[in-house]
Amino acid sequence: MKVSDVLVRCLENEGVKYVFGMAGKENLDLINSLSRSKQIHFVNVRHEQGAAFMADVYGRLSKEVGVCLSTLGPGATNLLTGISSAQLDHSPVVALIGQAGVERQHKESHQFLDIEKIYEPATKWSTQIKDSQNVPAIIRKAFKLALMEKPGAVAISIPENFSSEMINNMPIPVKNLPESVPVTEAINAASTLIRNCSQPFIIIGNGVLRQNAVDVLRTFVNTLQSPVTHSFMAKGVLDKEHPCNYFTFGFSEEDEVLPGINEADLLIVIGFDFVEKLPKDWNTKKIPVLHIDTLPAEINEYYPVEIELVGNLQKTLQLLNNTALPKKAWKPLGTLKSRIISAYQINENQRQPSNLPFTIENMLHCIEELTSEYTIVVSDVGAHKVSIARTYQPKKANGLIISNGLASMGVAIPGSIGAKLACPNDLVICITGDGGALMNFAEIETANRLGLPFIIIVLNDSELKLEVQQMNKLFGESFGVTYQNPDFVKLAEGYRIKGRKARNLDDFEKALKESLQTLEKMVLIEVFLQDSK
Incomplete structure (x- = not known):
């Protein structure tokens, strides 16, 4: 059997349901083998960073290993940010990375980088397959390490010359992880x-x-x-x-x-x-x-x-x-x-939207009141992450996904795809600033193609707000942290999803209620908070 077919058998043996990634010359054998799997759905994404973020949040919520795939060179380096995020947030993830054939690794060669070394400080284990006979053992070890406390990321680079080789090895049976208790x-x-x-x-x-x-x-x-x-x-x-x-x-x-x-x-x-x-x-x-x-x-x-x-x-x-x-x-x-309730603006009473300013805290209170226990809020990184951490109170454990290890901007939209696939019956609400949104906005096409219904809230203030706040405090002024944004509603419509604008709390409450009543596809709500430009 071809190595790539055996590798897919190994992934099936581990219970893998999704592989997030992009095709490239060095991983085409593996993608071809995935196409014949009746168990694994290959989710082709628009950027490798998005694939890793999807695997990260999927792994965190499902408590199964999230799997992502890239080719060598720029594909591998694009994947690295999301893998680092999984490692520091302790999400179980395995990255499969195409690599140049071993015959050209000893010399300067097109798109060749030492992936094993690059990923070493960002993973629990980074390895390259050096003998095709070892594929089942390497996959079993990778999944075991990814899940063992504390969970994290594992990277396996696969030289292209091995993928089409023929081997007889079969998957190694999965055993439960060992558990211990104090004496x-x-x-x-x-x-x-x-x-x-x-x-x-x-x-x-x-x-x-x-x-x-x-x-x-x-x-x-x-x-x-x-x-x-x-x-x-x-x-x-x-x-x-x-x-x-x-x-x-x-x-x-x-x-x-x-x-x-x-x-x-x-x-x-x-x-x-x-x-x-x-x-x-x-x-x-x-x-x-x-x-x-x-x-x-x-x-x-x-x-x-x-x-x-x-x-x-x-x-x-x-x-x-x-x-x-x-x-x-x-x-x-x-x-x-x-005093904490007052300082963190934690809502204890019913609001009257028309009587309140349109602040992020009041927006979060509105989300709390209109959503059920079966809601997952995915926060991007920025000033709004701090506000969400202070104010928003999820109704269940894992009802709020915050990246607080690597804390990378751009995690929320692809992360919401991972969340919806892990918890298909839960409402998923993505809250992102305009900076984080535009880093991985293209993954809206991925979500739309998959038919995943969730709500994206984009906070449009045309600046990196957290950096503005910090620079003003340090220097009395800010520099290099403002932008000109597109019309996010029109951008959403270009992706064939419904968009709405909210300039006050009444607008937002109405838009959220309408979205919740008709949520069969994605909806984007572009928000202009009171202190926004």
């Missing part, structure tokens, strides 16, 4: 540590979602009744109305939760990834830490671990819950929660 002595020591503290503060990270530990985490919180805060990527673990919910932390400025954290005598840190925010930014007092995660704690001066529980989070928290933990209820600074 009884460690669980008991952690329980004692909690009993002996007075004011624990719980910090939740994205690992809780990755490990399907939301329910046991809620039991843990409901028992202790201690205050809880979430990283950007863990929002939705606790309901907005939960009395212990102190919402989100990890902002560069005006992080309203920090005074409460500083009052604690123990930080219970569960499934948190340092890539979201280093401890020096939120544990300046070096408060003792109970570390609960899938991997041992990193050594950090501002992360003084008293005890660490390392293992499967769902099972570890269940064991901890079984130790009859005591109630540890307390309220940081008394009125801190009400």
